[in-house]
Amino acid sequence: MQNRWNSLFLLAAVLLGAAWTATAADPAYRLLGKTAPDFALRGTSGANFRLSEHRGDVVAVAFWGSRCGTCGAQLGTLSRLVDTYQSAGLAALAVNVDDDQSAAASFAVAHPVSFPVLLDPGKTVARQYRVDNLPMLLLIDRSGAIRYVHRNHRSGSDAQYLEQIRVLLDE
Amino acid sequence: MNRSNKIWTAWLVILAIAAMAATHVAMAAEPAKSLSGTDALAPAPAAATAPAAPGADATAAGTPGEPATDAQAPVAAPDTRALDEEIQSIKKDVVDLNRDLFVLEEELLFPANTQVAVFLSMDVGEFFALDTVELRVDDKQVTKYLYTPREAEALLKGGVQRLYLGNLRVGNHELVALFTGKGPNGQDYSRGAQLKFEKAVGAKYLELKISDRQRKRQPEFEIKDWE
Numbered sequence: 168m169q170n171r172w173n174s175l176f177l178l179a180a181v182l183l184g185a186a187w188t189a190t191a192a193d194p195a196y197r198l199l200g201k202t203a204p205d206f207a208l209r210g211t212s213g214a215n216f217r218l219s220e221h222r223g224d225v226v227a228v229a230f231w232g233s234r235c236g237t238c239g240a241q242l243g244t245l246s247r248l249v250d251t252y253q254s255a256g257l258a259a260l261a262v263n264v265d266d267d268q269s270a271a272a273s274f275a276v277a278h279p280v281s282f283p284v285l286l287d288p289g290k291t292v293a294r295q296y297r298v299d300n301l302p303m304l305l306l307i308d309r310s311g312a313i314r315y316v317h318r319n320h321r322s323g324s325d326a327q328y329l330e331q332i333r334v335l336l337d338e
Numbered sequence: 339m340n341r342s343n344k345i346w347t348a349w350l351v352i353l354a355i356a357a358m359a360a361t362h363v364a365m366a367a368e369p370a371k372s373l374s375g376t377d378a379l380a381p382a383p384a385a386a387t388a389p390a391a392p393g394a395d396a397t398a399a400g401t402p403g404e405p406a407t408d409a410q411a412p413v414a415a416p417d418t419r420a421l422d423e424e425i426q427s428i429k430k431d432v433v434d435l436n437r438d439l440f441v442l443e444e445e446l447l448f449p450a451n452t453q454v455a456v457f458l459s460m461d462v463g464e465f466f467a468l469d470t471v472e473l474r475v476d477d478k479q480v481t482k483y484l485y486t487p488r489e490a491e492a493l494l495k496g497g498v499q500r501l502y503l504g505n506l507r508v509g510n511h512e513l514v515a516l517f518t519g520k521g522p523n524g525q526d527y528s529r530g531a532q533l534k535f536e537k538a539v540g541a542k543y544l545e546l547k548i549s550d551r552q553r554k555r556q557p558e559f560e561i562k563d564w565e
Contacts, residue, residue: 207483207484207485207486208484209484214486214487215469215484215485215486215487216486217484217486217489220486220488
């Protein structure tokens with residue numbers, strides 16, 4: 168009898184713990200719904216890129232690092248989406264936050280993408296965007312407001328990106 | 339089972355149900371958060387009126403986040419013209435108010451007595467492709483601007499950019515501009531220009547001018563004081 172009570176109590180504690188973790192682990196992103204701060208960065212190609220030049224497009228900004236395990240997968244997904252929806256007004260910018268620019272360049276060579284890869288070694292843009300996890304993906308609507316944020320890349324993320332990008336492209 | 343055991347069982351069942359409900363709410367929180375942003379920013383009929391993106395199939399219309407549906411669209415149709423006119427009028431008012439606010443803000447932040455503005459223009463650009471400009475006033479960096487190919491092209495077409503707007507007290511000051519880019523043969527090129535000027539009462543306007551010196555086949559950088 169005592170064992171049954173112990174198991175029940177343990178089960179309740181585990182469920183409560185899970186609920187607390189789920190609510191506390193993903194704090195609200197402060198810039199959600201606000202205008203995305205403008206920035207200009209140098210790309211790995213040598214050219215400079217400015218976010219505000221894409222006003223009117225739906226823009227995906229992906230922050231990544233060469234040591235991040237799932238960043239390559241996220242960039243690959245994004246590259247496929249850009250290939251499909253570029254003509255409908257989808258643009259993407261990948262912002263690398265590595266201190267070592269050569270590591271970023273070699274990673275970019277190993278994971279070729281169809282959009283500009285920008286370098287932010289000083290992390291000024293990452294700070295502006297309050298990047299607290301890698302990879303981090305922001306979806307910006309045609310008016311320049313941050314509408315969706317993803318602080319991780321999971322197995323079901325591809326479908327989520329597609330769904331949200333379609334919503335923004337249809338506006 | 340005695341009475342206290344029954345009470346314990348009841349409490350544990352309540353706790354378990356509450357925990358499951360909280361988990362469910364937490365899992366639903368992220369899409370709800372995104373949807374609330376969508377609702378606040380996107381007008382309701384936008385999804386129904388906007389042209390569909392190529393590749394977007396019928397499933398896109400049923401995605402969460404789109405408030406309008408095909409069934410609702412015909413009901414809202416009769417009032418759309420009046421509503422549209424009202425929206426346009428409100429938009430115009432907002433633009434006018436925004437302009438007035440901008441002018442007032444500039445007058446407050448940069449009063450005419452202390453105002454200093456630095457502009458940048460480019461002429462020809464055959465021997466120099468602009469990349470960055472760094473401005474220093476009295477040995478203190480006030481701005482550093484990175485130019486995209488489109489911005490450089492706009493400058494070459496005759497555009498003038500207001501690079502810096504700030505305040506300086508009356509007296510003598512020094513402005514240093516550092517230009518980097520690609521030089522005559524495509525090599526990295528860096529040059530500076532300097533101007534000592536006197537700030538009197540009233541606004542001060544300075545212009546950084548990049549032009550080609552054909553005779554030497556080199557770019558020329560000068561700072562011009564608009565008296």
